[in-house]
Amino acid sequence: xxxxxxxxxxxxxxxxxxxxxxxxxxxxxxxxxxxxxxxxxxxxxxxxxxxxxxxxxxxxxxxxxxxxxxxxxxxxxxxxxxxxxxxxxxxxxxxxxxxxxxxxxxxxxxxxxxxxxxxxxxxxxxxxxxxxxxxxxxxxxxxxxxxxxxxxxxxxxxxxxxxxxxxxxxxxxxxxxxxxxxxxxxxxxxxxxxxxxxxxxxxxxxxxxxxxxxxxxxxxxxxxxxxxxxxxxxxxxxxxxxxxxxxxxxxxxxxxxxxxxxxxxxxxxxxxxxxxxxxxxxxxxxxxxxxxxxxxxxxxxxxxxxxxxxxxxxxxxxxxxxxxxxxxxxxxxxxxxxxxxxxxxxxxxxxxxxxxxxxxxxxxxxxxxxxxxxxxxxxxxxxxxxxxxxxxxxxxxxxxxxxxxxxxxxxxxxx
Amino acid sequence: xxxxxxxxxxxxxxxxxxxxxxxxxxxxxxxxxxxxxxxxxxxxxxxxxxxxxxxxxxxxxxxxxxxxxxxxxxxxxxxxxxxxxxxxxxxxxxxxxxxxxxxxxxxxxxxxxxxxxxxxxxxxxxxxxxxxxxxxxxxxxxxxxxxxxxxxxxxxxxxxxxxxxxxxxxxxxxxxxxxxxxxxxxxxxxxxxxxxxxxxxxxxxxxxxxxxxxxxxxxxxxxxxxxxxxxxxxxxxxxxxxxxxxxxxxxxxxxxxxxxxxxxxxxxxxxxxxxxxxxxxxxxxxxxxxxxxxxxxxxxxxxxxxxxxxxxxxxxxxxxxxxxxxxxxxxxxxxxxxxxxxxxxxxxxxxxxxxxxxxxxxxxxxxxxxxxxxxxxxxxxxxxxxxxxxxxxxxxxxxxxxxxxxxxxxxxxxxxxxxxxxxxxxxxxxxxxxxxxxxxxxxxxxxxxxxxxxxxxxxxxxxxxxxxxxxxxxxxxxxxxxxxxxxxxxx
Numbered sequence: 069x070x071x072x073x074x075x076x077x078x079x080x081x082x083x084x085x086x087x088x089x090x091x092x093x094x095x096x097x098x099x100x101x102x103x104x105x106x107x108x109x110x111x112x113x114x115x116x117x118x119x120x121x122x123x124x125x126x127x128x129x130x131x132x133x134x135x136x137x138x139x140x141x142x143x144x145x146x147x148x149x150x151x152x153x154x155x156x157x158x159x160x161x162x163x164x165x166x167x168x169x170x171x172x173x174x175x176x177x178x179x180x181x182x183x184x185x186x187x188x189x190x191x192x193x194x195x196x197x198x199x200x201x202x203x204x205x206x207x208x209x210x211x212x213x214x215x216x217x218x219x220x221x222x223x224x225x226x227x228x229x230x231x232x233x234x235x236x237x238x239x240x241x242x243x244x245x246x247x248x249x250x251x252x253x254x255x256x257x258x259x260x261x262x263x264x265x266x267x268x269x270x271x272x273x274x275x276x277x278x279x280x281x282x283x284x285x286x287x288x289x290x291x292x293x294x295x296x297x298x299x300x301x302x303x304x305x306x307x308x309x310x311x312x313x314x315x316x317x318x319x320x321x322x323x324x325x326x327x328x329x330x331x332x333x334x335x336x337x338x339x340x341x342x343x344x345x346x347x348x349x350x351x352x353x354x355x356x357x358x359x360x361x362x363x364x365x366x367x368x369x370x371x372x373x374x375x376x377x378x379x380x381x382x383x384x385x386x387x388x389x390x391x392x393x394x395x396x397x398x399x400x401x402x403x404x405x406x407x408x409x410x411x412x413x414x415x416x417x418x419x420x421x422x423x424x425x426x427x428x429x430x431x432x433x434x435x436x437x438x439x440x441x442x443x444x445x446x447x448x449x450x451x452x453x454x455x456x457x458x459x460x461x462x463x464x465x466x467x468x469x470x471x472x473x474x475x476x477x478x479x480x481x482x483x
Numbered sequence: 484x485x486x487x488x489x490x491x492x493x494x495x496x497x498x499x500x501x502x503x504x505x506x507x508x509x510x511x512x513x514x515x516x517x518x519x520x521x522x523x524x525x526x527x528x529x530x531x532x533x534x535x536x537x538x539x540x541x542x543x544x545x546x547x548x549x550x551x552x553x554x555x556x557x558x559x560x561x562x563x564x565x566x567x568x569x570x571x572x573x574x575x576x577x578x579x580x581x582x583x584x585x586x587x588x589x590x591x592x593x594x595x596x597x598x599x600x601x602x603x604x605x606x607x608x609x610x611x612x613x614x615x616x617x618x619x620x621x622x623x624x625x626x627x628x629x630x631x632x633x634x635x636x637x638x639x640x641x642x643x644x645x646x647x648x649x650x651x652x653x654x655x656x657x658x659x660x661x662x663x664x665x666x667x668x669x670x671x672x673x674x675x676x677x678x679x680x681x682x683x684x685x686x687x688x689x690x691x692x693x694x695x696x697x698x699x700x701x702x703x704x705x706x707x708x709x710x711x712x713x714x715x716x717x718x719x720x721x722x723x724x725x726x727x728x729x730x731x732x733x734x735x736x737x738x739x740x741x742x743x744x745x746x747x748x749x750x751x752x753x754x755x756x757x758x759x760x761x762x763x764x765x766x767x768x769x770x771x772x773x774x775x776x777x778x779x780x781x782x783x784x785x786x787x788x789x790x791x792x793x794x795x796x797x798x799x800x801x802x803x804x805x806x807x808x809x810x811x812x813x814x815x816x817x818x819x820x821x822x823x824x825x826x827x828x829x830x831x832x833x834x835x836x837x838x839x840x841x842x843x844x845x846x847x848x849x850x851x852x853x854x855x856x857x858x859x860x861x862x863x864x865x866x867x868x869x870x871x872x873x874x875x876x877x878x879x880x881x882x883x884x885x886x887x888x889x890x891x892x893x894x895x896x897x898x899x900x901x902x903x904x905x906x907x908x909x910x911x912x913x914x915x916x917x918x919x920x921x922x923x924x925x926x927x928x929x930x931x932x933x934x935x936x937x938x939x940x941x942x943x944x945x946x947x948x949x950x951x952x953x954x955x956x957x958x959x960x961x962x963x964x965x966x967x968x969x970x971x972x973x974x
Contacts, residue, residue: 078779
């Protein structure tokens with residue numbers, strides 16, 4: 069622990085922060101990347117690690133943002149504070165584009181600066197006294213924010229799990245959908261579909277089971293649909309396609325992967341009016357209060373971009389970019405499968421989930437990095453259920469994807 | 484905190500007075516009847532309308548008790564609600580907003596053209612950038628700091644394809660902390676002070692105690708309640724139990740008598756102050772830093788209005804020797820550059836600031852920022868970089884000067900009417916005393932009779948009772964008209 073000869077305050081360190089293991093996963097990957105570049109400055113490192121979009125944003129969208137920005141220099145076009153819940157037109161457009169026929173209204177949509185912020189705000193909303201379940205493996209922010217807010221209990225080294233969190237195993241054996249029959253009840257259930265990192269999209273039947281389960285247990289599902297645009301097989305794109313979901317679920321989504329807005333920052337959360345706490349108090353009222361107190365709205369420029377994304381022209385242009393990434397995924401899947409690797413995902417999500425039975429994922433990660441100069445993400449970073457897996461992200465320029473596919477085939481050819 | 488004495492009811496859909504593109508501040512239309520909470524001995528008992536009670540399914544998830552402690556809505560949406568109701572009542576009235584401190588003047592072109600340029604660049608291969616460093620953009624080679632804890636403070640490597648990334652953190656360090664020894668890696672760029680205040684509360688956790696000025700910007704108290712640092716609201720004194728309220732009044736020159744302040748872990752201090760407009764002197768801040776040092780406390784210093792200072796009061800807590808060991812500073816481009824909608828701020832956590840066990844606060848804040856946040860918008864960051872360029876600084880000082888002139892006009896008006904007037908000189912807020920009167924009553928009277936929206940002082944804490952805050956953010960013509968109406972009302 070860092071010691072310093074200077075003054076120490078008498079403020080105790082937040083014990084929840086002490087419970088966190090290491091740094092957040094993705095900065096750790098960046099660190100490995102940096103070390104590798106120092107070691108091999110001439111290697112042409114290919115980044116299929118952090119799921120960062122790579123393709124330029126279509127003109128129609130960026131010119132809308134540029135125009136909005138320029139207008140801020142005019143008397144007529146200047147805008148100050150926006151509503152914390154987001155621009156009304158944008159909320160409406162989100163409802164119409166993504167929630168047609170599901171009953172979700174603009175007034176139930178809270179525009180944000182992205183899912184990562186929203187997940188934290190939801191944890192703040194729920195407080196430290198709720199229990200939660202996550203898929204195992206899962207996007208690390210669900211667990212990490214749970215720890216930070218004080219829900220998670222102690223970390224248990226032997227199992228790699230936090231005591232109070234219920235881990236719902238999602239493995240090839242159960243087609244990456246948890247066995248709900250054996251699960252202990254929790255207040256909150258985080259569910260991401262299409263899934264990061266496994267790439268699996270839950271079917272309508274599975275989501276009906278999930279909603280029924282939540283209803284029977286009185287739980288709230290926090291459904292992360294950030295990758296729904298990548299679905300190719302007709303699986304539901306929103307939890308609200310399932311009847312009854314409005315009484316049991318919140319949905320979080322994002323423009324990041326859909327529109328290349330990873331740097332621009334725009335997302336949203338849906339809190340249906342029918343979602344009630346045990347006392348009958350509407351969750352949306354508290355969420356609204358929280359948003360008004362802890363947040364001051366997504367950037368107005370990003371919101372202008374969001375609106376352009378959902379125009380007919382913008383939406384068409386973005387789908388072309390998404391298709392590009394989908395073709396990347398196919399290329400990688402085919403390459404890896406051709407050398408006999410067990411490959412999952414890639415069909416409904418921009419992630420390929422590769423199984424290396426019996427091996428430790430950080431070792432495989434290191435080997436791929438060292439020998440093929442390709443950055444991936446070790447499955448263990450997503451929870452103990454990811455131990456034998458590697459996540460390969462399929463964002464990238466086609467040439468890089470092709471080159472990475474070649475190198476990986478080469479590396480694993482004797483598999 | 485709040486003195487609203489009627490049950491909070493759901494607002495119906497009311498557009499604000501500006502164009503449809505601007506979202507409304509109110510909670511949107513709800514067509515379904517929902518249970519309204521009724522206070523009953525401090526606990527919240529739900530009284531549902533008949534149809535809702537019979538058919539509504541409820542989950543078995545308990546409502547977060549901390550949320551239930553909050554008194555009514557956040558202050559500014561409440562003011563907005565009153566304004567909207569007033570507009571409905573008097574559709575022909577020309578309502579002038581001197582309430583919510585919302586900037587009104589266009590952003591200088593040097594700044595918006597930088598943002599337009601960055602937007603357009605995102606459509607190009609060379610100019611496209613995805614995720615930025617959560618702490619803010621930095622031209623970064625291979626620079627990282629590792630320690631024995633294996634918890635490195637890490638800077639995201641920028642590869643050659645992201646040449647558009649600019650050194651914002653360094654630029655902020657240079658522009659505002661030039662000779663104060665604050666470095667770029669002490670600076671965490673954000674989407675604004677309000678988000679930062681919450682993130683700081685999440686950082687500190689529920690186990691700390693805090694002190695605020697009374698009156699103060701409501702987000703400090705409200706975020707503390709949400710975090711679980713407080714006990715129940717005590718209606719008789721209008722304070723939350725477990726928060727130390729440091730009285731700031733005309734009698735003590737709006738600087739608390741520290742000899743009467745009990746030790747708390749965290750001390751929120753805003754200077755120049757929202758709402759009183761008072762800027763602490765070097766001598767006062769030296770005492771505050773000493774107080775924090777003696778008590779082992781951490782000051783969270785909100786300097787969002789520092790550039791409004793007219794005299795030579797400190798612009799940053801770090802001008803005070805020793806402050807790096809006891810203080811965090813948060814600031815924002817909102818009131819400097821009209822970025823209230825664009826969203827860009829920053830927080831400084833010095834390396835020297837340590838918890839009681841010697842662990843650096845910055846390391847935990849970094850972890851929070853990396854986990855609970857994903858960076859400020861890259862376009863907004865480009866705008867901020869332009870703000871701190873020589874031309875940008877010159878331009879924003881002009882806009883700030885404009886608002887300061889507004890403040891002068893407002894101050895002169897109330898002074899001429901015989902009121903005791905505070906603030907205005909070092910901040911864009913004028914704090915007007917109405918001794919013996921309820922501030923919500925004065926707010927309503929001014930709104931009803933002059934169609935001018937202000938902010939009732941009690942919304943900022945019991946120490947604000949008897950005061951009204953008048954904001955200087957306005958078009959000049961509106962300020963002049965508002966003042967004309969004040970003169971009419973109070974002559």
